[in-house]
Amino acid sequence: MSVAELLTRAREGDKGALARLISSIERAVGSGERIELEGVWSARPRFVVGVTGAPGAGKSTLLDKLIGAWRSLGHRVGVIAVDPSSPFSGGAILGDRVRMQNHTHDPGVFIRSVATRGALGGLSRSVPTIVRLLGAVGFDVAVIETVGVGQVEVEVVQEADVTVVVVTPGWGDAIQANKAGLMEIADVFVINKADRPGVRETRRDLETMLDLGHREPRPLVLETVATTGLGTEEVARTVLDRADELAARGVTASRRATRRRREVEDLVVERVLARVEHEGREVLRAVEAGSLDPATAVEQLLALLAVRAAPEDGAQERGKVAHDG
Numbered sequence: 001m002s003v004a005e006l007l008t009r010a011r012e013g014d015k016g017a018l019a020r021l022i023s024s025i026e027r028a029v030g031s032g033e034r035i036e037l038e039g040v041w042s043a044r045p046r047f048v049v050g051v052t053g054a055p056g057a058g059k060s061t062l063l064d065k066l067i068g069a070w071r072s073l074g075h076r077v078g079v080i081a082v083d084p085s086s087p088f089s090g091g092a093i094l095g096d097r098v099r100m101q102n103h104t105h106d107p108g109v110f111i112r113s114v115a116t117r118g119a120l121g122g123l124s125r126s127v128p129t130i131v132r133l134l135g136a137v138g139f140d141v142a143v144i145e146t147v148g149v150g151q152v153e154v155e156v157v158q159e160a161d162v163t164v165v166v167v168t169p170g171w172g173d174a175i176q177a178n179k180a181g182l183m184e185i186a187d188v189f190v191i192n193k194a195d196r197p198g199v200r201e202t203r204r205d206l207e208t209m210l211d212l213g214h215r216e217p218r219p220l221v222l223e224t225v226a227t228t229g230l231g232t233e234e235v236a237r238t239v240l241d242r243a244d245e246l247a248a249r250g251v252t253a254s255r256r257a258t259r260r261r262r263e264v265e266d267l268v269v270e271r272v273l274a275r276v277e278h279e280g281r282e283v284l285r286a287v288e289a290g291s292l293d294p295a296t297a298v299e300q301l302l303a304l305l306a307v308r309a310a311p312e313d314g315a316q317e318r319g320k321v322a323h324d325g
Protein backbone atom coordinates (compact mmCIF):
# COMPACT_ATOMS: atom_id res chain seq x y z
CA MET A 1 0.00 0.00 0.00
CA SER A 2 1.33 3.46 -0.84
CA VAL A 3 2.03 6.10 1.76
CA ALA A 4 -0.84 8.18 0.36
CA GLU A 5 -3.28 5.27 0.73
CA LEU A 6 -2.09 4.60 4.26
CA LEU A 7 -2.60 8.26 5.11
CA THR A 8 -6.15 8.20 3.76
CA ARG A 9 -6.94 5.11 5.82
CA ALA A 10 -5.30 6.55 8.94
CA ARG A 11 -7.48 9.65 8.51
CA GLU A 12 -10.49 7.35 8.43
CA GLY A 13 -9.45 5.94 11.80
CA ASP A 14 -7.49 2.86 10.73
CA LYS A 15 -4.92 2.41 13.51
CA GLY A 16 -3.10 -0.33 11.62
CA ALA A 17 -2.53 2.06 8.74
CA LEU A 18 -1.32 4.72 11.16
CA ALA A 19 1.12 2.25 12.71
CA ARG A 20 2.45 1.31 9.28
CA LEU A 21 2.86 4.96 8.38
CA ILE A 22 4.87 5.56 11.52
CA SER A 23 7.08 2.61 10.62
CA SER A 24 7.59 4.13 7.17
CA ILE A 25 8.56 7.43 8.75
CA GLU A 26 11.01 5.74 11.09
CA ARG A 27 12.55 3.77 8.24
CA ALA A 28 12.79 6.85 6.07
CA VAL A 29 14.39 8.89 8.83
CA GLY A 30 16.77 6.03 9.57
CA SER A 31 17.89 5.64 5.98
CA GLY A 32 17.79 9.29 4.96
CA GLU A 33 15.16 8.62 2.34
CA ARG A 34 12.42 11.16 1.65
CA ILE A 35 8.73 10.45 1.92
CA GLU A 36 5.97 12.92 1.29
CA LEU A 37 2.86 13.13 3.38
CA GLU A 38 0.25 15.42 1.89
CA GLY A 39 -0.92 18.08 4.32
CA VAL A 40 1.02 16.71 7.27
CA TRP A 41 3.66 19.39 7.51
CA SER A 42 1.31 22.04 8.79
CA ALA A 43 -0.81 19.74 10.95
CA ARG A 44 -0.34 19.67 14.68
CA PRO A 45 -2.48 18.40 17.53
CA ARG A 46 -4.01 21.18 19.60
CA PHE A 47 -2.20 19.86 22.67
CA VAL A 48 1.26 18.33 22.54
CA VAL A 49 2.15 17.09 26.00
CA GLY A 50 5.59 15.86 27.03
CA VAL A 51 5.86 13.47 29.98
CA THR A 52 9.25 12.71 31.43
CA GLY A 53 10.79 11.60 34.72
CA ALA A 54 13.07 8.98 36.18
CA PRO A 55 12.54 5.32 35.25
CA GLY A 56 9.85 3.82 37.44
CA ALA A 57 8.47 7.19 38.60
CA GLY A 58 5.03 6.09 37.44
CA LYS A 59 4.80 7.91 34.10
CA SER A 60 2.97 5.13 32.31
CA THR A 61 0.60 4.48 35.21
CA LEU A 62 -0.16 8.20 35.39
CA LEU A 63 -0.56 8.44 31.65
CA ASP A 64 -3.04 5.61 31.67
CA LYS A 65 -5.19 7.68 34.05
CA LEU A 66 -4.64 10.91 32.11
CA ILE A 67 -5.75 9.22 28.89
CA GLY A 68 -8.95 8.14 30.63
CA ALA A 69 -9.58 11.66 31.92
CA TRP A 70 -8.90 13.29 28.56
CA ARG A 71 -11.15 10.77 26.84
CA SER A 72 -14.01 11.70 29.19
CA LEU A 73 -13.44 15.32 28.19
CA GLY A 74 -13.94 14.26 24.57
CA HIS A 75 -10.34 14.38 23.39
CA ARG A 76 -8.67 11.88 21.06
CA VAL A 77 -5.27 10.91 22.42
CA GLY A 78 -2.17 9.68 20.61
CA VAL A 79 0.84 8.55 22.66
CA ILE A 80 4.41 8.14 21.49
CA ALA A 81 6.58 6.36 24.03
CA VAL A 82 10.21 7.17 23.26
CA ASP A 83 12.75 4.71 24.56
CA PRO A 84 16.28 6.03 24.07
CA SER A 85 17.91 2.84 25.27
CA SER A 86 16.06 0.54 22.95
CA PRO A 87 17.07 -0.19 19.39
CA PHE A 88 13.65 -1.76 18.91
CA SER A 89 10.46 -0.10 17.86
CA GLY A 90 7.14 -0.91 16.33
CA GLY A 91 4.64 -1.88 18.95
CA ALA A 92 4.46 -0.90 22.55
CA ILE A 93 7.10 -1.50 25.15
CA LEU A 94 5.82 -4.48 27.09
CA GLY A 95 5.38 -2.73 30.42
CA ASP A 96 3.65 0.21 28.81
CA ARG A 97 1.37 -2.11 26.95
CA VAL A 98 0.32 -3.73 30.19
CA ARG A 99 -0.27 -0.46 31.99
CA MET A 100 -2.09 1.26 29.18
CA GLN A 101 -4.04 -1.72 27.92
CA ASN A 102 -7.29 -0.25 29.21
CA HIS A 103 -7.28 1.82 26.07
CA THR A 104 -6.16 -0.56 23.35
CA HIS A 105 -9.67 -1.12 22.01
CA ASP A 106 -10.66 2.53 22.17
CA PRO A 107 -10.62 4.01 18.64
CA GLY A 108 -9.91 7.42 20.21
CA VAL A 109 -6.58 6.26 21.66
CA PHE A 110 -3.42 5.34 19.81
CA ILE A 111 -0.26 4.20 21.62
CA ARG A 112 3.00 3.51 19.94
CA SER A 113 6.61 3.23 21.03
CA VAL A 114 9.46 4.54 18.93
CA ALA A 115 13.14 3.83 19.26
CA THR A 116 15.60 6.68 19.04
CA ARG A 117 17.67 6.99 15.95
CA GLY A 118 20.02 9.41 14.36
CA ALA A 119 23.62 10.27 14.78
CA LEU A 120 23.24 13.29 17.02
CA GLY A 121 22.89 12.20 20.61
CA GLY A 122 20.46 9.49 19.63
CA LEU A 123 17.61 11.98 19.46
CA SER A 124 14.62 10.51 17.77
CA ARG A 125 14.37 12.40 14.51
CA SER A 126 11.04 10.86 13.70
CA VAL A 127 9.23 12.36 16.70
CA PRO A 128 8.39 15.78 15.18
CA THR A 129 6.92 14.17 12.09
CA ILE A 130 4.97 11.57 14.05
CA VAL A 131 3.51 14.33 16.22
CA ARG A 132 2.36 16.20 13.08
CA LEU A 133 0.97 12.99 11.68
CA LEU A 134 -1.08 12.38 14.82
CA GLY A 135 -2.57 15.83 14.37
CA ALA A 136 -3.22 15.23 10.69
CA VAL A 137 -5.24 12.09 11.39
CA GLY A 138 -7.40 13.68 14.06
CA PHE A 139 -5.74 13.29 17.46
CA ASP A 140 -6.06 16.58 19.30
CA VAL A 141 -3.92 15.49 22.26
CA ALA A 142 -0.51 14.01 21.49
CA VAL A 143 1.68 12.76 24.30
CA ILE A 144 5.40 12.17 24.08
CA GLU A 145 6.52 9.94 26.94
CA THR A 146 10.21 9.41 27.54
CA VAL A 147 12.07 7.09 29.85
CA GLY A 148 14.68 8.65 32.07
CA VAL A 149 15.83 12.20 32.70
CA GLY A 150 18.94 12.61 30.55
CA GLN A 151 19.89 14.88 27.70
CA VAL A 152 17.96 12.86 25.15
CA GLU A 153 14.78 13.10 27.18
CA VAL A 154 15.16 16.83 27.51
CA GLU A 155 15.59 17.15 23.77
CA VAL A 156 12.74 14.86 22.86
CA VAL A 157 10.38 16.43 25.31
CA GLN A 158 11.13 19.88 23.93
CA GLU A 159 9.00 18.87 20.99
CA ALA A 160 6.04 19.26 23.35
CA ASP A 161 4.12 22.46 23.97
CA VAL A 162 3.53 21.68 27.63
CA THR A 163 5.81 19.46 29.66
CA VAL A 164 5.02 17.33 32.68
CA VAL A 165 7.89 16.13 34.84
CA VAL A 166 7.05 13.23 37.14
CA VAL A 167 9.06 12.94 40.35
CA THR A 168 8.65 10.71 43.38
CA PRO A 169 9.07 11.50 47.06
CA GLY A 170 12.14 10.65 49.03
CA TRP A 171 14.58 9.80 46.27
CA GLY A 172 16.23 13.11 45.57
CA ASP A 173 14.26 13.27 42.33
CA ALA A 174 13.81 17.00 42.58
CA ILE A 175 17.57 17.50 42.78
CA GLN A 176 18.10 15.11 39.88
CA ALA A 177 15.49 16.87 37.78
CA ASN A 178 17.31 20.11 38.45
CA LYS A 179 20.64 18.65 37.37
CA ALA A 180 19.15 17.27 34.18
CA GLY A 181 17.87 20.69 33.20
CA LEU A 182 14.24 19.74 33.74
CA MET A 183 13.55 22.75 35.97
CA GLU A 184 13.83 24.89 32.84
CA ILE A 185 11.48 22.85 30.71
CA ALA A 186 8.85 21.62 33.17
CA ASP A 187 5.52 23.40 33.06
CA VAL A 188 3.85 21.05 35.52
CA PHE A 189 5.56 18.96 38.18
CA VAL A 190 3.74 15.89 39.40
CA ILE A 191 4.86 14.35 42.66
CA ASN A 192 3.61 10.82 42.03
CA LYS A 193 3.54 8.03 44.63
CA ALA A 194 2.23 10.61 47.06
CA ASP A 195 1.14 7.64 49.17
CA ARG A 196 4.79 7.34 50.20
CA PRO A 197 6.67 9.39 52.79
CA GLY A 198 8.64 12.46 51.85
CA VAL A 199 6.06 14.33 49.78
CA ARG A 200 6.40 17.51 51.79
CA GLU A 201 10.20 17.55 51.49
CA THR A 202 10.04 16.94 47.75
CA ARG A 203 7.54 19.76 47.32
CA ARG A 204 9.74 22.04 49.38
CA ASP A 205 12.81 21.16 47.23
CA LEU A 206 10.86 21.86 44.05
CA GLU A 207 9.38 25.14 45.29
CA THR A 208 12.82 26.32 46.41
CA MET A 209 14.30 25.62 43.00
CA LEU A 210 11.33 27.27 41.30
CA ASP A 211 11.86 30.36 43.47
CA LEU A 212 15.38 30.58 42.08
CA GLY A 213 14.24 30.01 38.52
CA HIS A 214 11.78 32.93 38.19
CA ARG A 215 9.90 31.17 35.42
CA GLU A 216 6.81 32.90 34.02
CA PRO A 217 4.24 31.46 34.35
CA ARG A 218 5.53 29.66 37.41
CA PRO A 219 5.42 25.87 36.93
CA LEU A 220 2.76 24.12 38.98
CA VAL A 221 3.37 21.35 41.49
CA LEU A 222 0.67 18.71 41.89
CA GLU A 223 0.49 15.43 43.79
CA THR A 224 -0.89 12.11 42.60
CA VAL A 225 -1.21 8.46 43.46
CA ALA A 226 -1.33 7.16 39.92
CA THR A 227 -2.16 3.60 40.95
CA THR A 228 -5.44 4.68 42.56
CA GLY A 229 -6.07 7.71 40.36
CA LEU A 230 -5.93 10.17 43.24
CA GLY A 231 -5.25 13.65 41.87
CA THR A 232 -4.92 12.48 38.28
CA GLU A 233 -8.05 14.20 36.95
CA GLU A 234 -6.74 17.48 38.29
CA VAL A 235 -3.45 16.86 36.48
CA ALA A 236 -5.33 16.11 33.25
CA ARG A 237 -7.27 19.38 33.48
CA THR A 238 -4.33 21.47 34.69
CA VAL A 239 -2.03 20.32 31.88
CA LEU A 240 -4.48 21.36 29.16
CA ASP A 241 -5.28 24.63 30.94
CA ARG A 242 -1.59 25.39 31.23
CA ALA A 243 -1.12 24.59 27.56
CA ASP A 244 -3.85 27.12 26.72
CA GLU A 245 -2.27 29.69 29.01
CA LEU A 246 1.17 29.22 27.43
CA ALA A 247 -0.41 29.63 24.01
CA ALA A 248 -2.27 32.78 25.07
CA ARG A 249 0.93 34.32 26.43
CA GLY A 250 2.80 33.64 23.20
CA VAL A 251 5.19 31.21 24.89
CA THR A 252 4.08 28.33 22.69
CA ALA A 253 4.63 30.28 19.48
CA SER A 254 8.17 31.22 20.43
CA ARG A 255 8.99 27.66 21.56
CA ARG A 256 7.65 26.35 18.27
CA ALA A 257 9.71 28.82 16.28
CA THR A 258 12.86 27.73 18.09
CA ARG A 259 11.94 24.10 17.57
CA ARG A 260 11.26 24.42 13.86
CA ARG A 261 14.54 26.17 13.40
CA ARG A 262 16.40 23.54 15.42
CA GLU A 263 14.70 20.73 13.51
CA VAL A 264 16.03 22.13 10.25
CA GLU A 265 19.47 22.78 11.70
CA ASP A 266 19.67 19.24 13.03
CA LEU A 267 18.60 17.78 9.72
CA VAL A 268 21.10 19.90 7.83
CA VAL A 269 23.94 18.88 10.11
CA GLU A 270 22.96 15.25 9.93
CA ARG A 271 22.63 15.26 6.19
CA VAL A 272 25.81 17.19 5.54
CA LEU A 273 27.73 14.89 7.88
CA ALA A 274 26.33 11.83 6.13
CA ARG A 275 27.53 13.22 2.81
CA VAL A 276 30.90 14.18 4.23
CA GLU A 277 31.38 10.66 5.50
CA HIS A 278 30.31 9.26 2.17
CA GLU A 279 31.76 11.64 -0.40
CA GLY A 280 34.57 13.14 1.60
CA ARG A 281 36.17 9.90 2.64
CA GLU A 282 39.50 10.67 1.06
CA VAL A 283 39.70 14.09 2.65
CA LEU A 284 38.81 12.61 6.05
CA ARG A 285 41.42 9.91 5.61
CA ALA A 286 44.05 12.53 4.84
CA VAL A 287 43.07 14.37 8.03
CA GLU A 288 43.27 11.15 10.03
CA ALA A 289 46.69 10.41 8.56
CA GLY A 290 47.88 13.86 9.57
CA SER A 291 48.71 14.86 6.00
CA LEU A 292 45.98 17.51 5.77
CA ASP A 293 45.18 20.26 8.26
CA PRO A 294 41.57 20.62 9.49
CA ALA A 295 40.98 24.11 8.10
CA THR A 296 41.99 23.08 4.57
CA ALA A 297 39.97 19.89 4.94
CA VAL A 298 36.84 21.88 5.79
CA GLU A 299 37.33 24.11 2.75
CA GLN A 300 37.79 21.06 0.53
CA LEU A 301 34.75 19.28 1.98
CA LEU A 302 32.48 22.31 1.58
CA ALA A 303 33.67 22.78 -2.00
CA LEU A 304 33.00 19.12 -2.66
CA LEU A 305 29.45 19.35 -1.29
CA ALA A 306 28.68 22.61 -3.09
CA VAL A 307 29.47 21.09 -6.47
CA ARG A 308 27.18 18.15 -5.92
CA ALA A 309 24.36 19.78 -3.98
CA ALA A 310 22.00 20.75 -6.77
CA PRO A 311 20.38 17.77 -8.57
CA GLU A 312 18.19 15.94 -6.03
CA ASP A 313 17.45 18.97 -3.88
CA GLY A 314 14.63 20.62 -5.82
CA ALA A 315 12.46 23.10 -3.96
CA GLN A 316 9.79 21.46 -1.91
CA GLU A 317 6.17 21.99 -2.64
CA ARG A 318 4.28 23.65 0.15
CA GLY A 319 2.26 21.45 2.44
CA LYS A 320 4.52 18.50 2.01
CA VAL A 321 7.12 17.23 4.37
CA ALA A 322 10.48 15.79 3.63
CA HIS A 323 12.35 13.23 5.68
CA ASP A 324 15.98 13.52 5.21
CA GLY A 325 17.10 11.71 8.32
Ligand SMILES: Nc1nc2c(ncn2[C@@H]2O[C@H](COP(=O)(O)OP(=O)(O)OP(=O)(O)O)[C@@H](O)[C@H]2O)c(=O)[nH]1
Residues within 6 Å of the ligand: 053, 054, 055, 056, 057, 058, 059, 060, 061, 062, 095, 099, 146, 147, 148, 192, 193, 194, 195, 196, 224, 225, 226, 227, 228
Ligand atom coordinates in the same frame (compact mmCIF):
# COMPACT_ATOMS: atom_id res chain seq x y z
N1 LIG B 1 2.98 3.23 45.56
C1 LIG B 1 2.79 3.68 44.33
N2 LIG B 1 3.26 2.99 43.30
C2 LIG B 1 3.06 3.49 42.06
C3 LIG B 1 2.38 4.71 41.84
N3 LIG B 1 2.36 4.95 40.53
C4 LIG B 1 3.00 3.93 39.93
N4 LIG B 1 3.43 3.03 40.85
C5 LIG B 1 4.16 1.80 40.60
O1 LIG B 1 5.48 2.12 40.19
C6 LIG B 1 5.95 1.17 39.24
C7 LIG B 1 6.44 1.87 37.99
O2 LIG B 1 5.36 2.49 37.34
P1 LIG B 1 5.42 2.87 35.79
O3 LIG B 1 4.14 3.53 35.48
O4 LIG B 1 5.82 1.72 34.98
O5 LIG B 1 6.59 3.89 35.80
P2 LIG B 1 7.31 4.54 34.54
O6 LIG B 1 7.80 5.85 35.00
O7 LIG B 1 6.44 4.50 33.35
O8 LIG B 1 8.51 3.54 34.35
P3 LIG B 1 9.47 3.42 33.07
O9 LIG B 1 8.61 3.42 31.85
O10 LIG B 1 10.18 2.14 33.30
O11 LIG B 1 10.37 4.60 33.15
C8 LIG B 1 4.78 0.22 38.99
O12 LIG B 1 4.96 -0.93 39.77
C9 LIG B 1 3.58 1.01 39.45
O13 LIG B 1 2.54 0.18 39.87
C10 LIG B 1 1.88 5.42 42.99
O14 LIG B 1 1.27 6.49 42.89
N5 LIG B 1 2.11 4.85 44.20
Ligand SMILES: [Mg+2]
Residues within 6 Å of the ligand: 059, 060, 061, 096
Ligand atom coordinates in the same frame (compact mmCIF):
# COMPACT_ATOMS: atom_id res chain seq x y z
MG1 LIG C 1 6.80 3.87 31.34
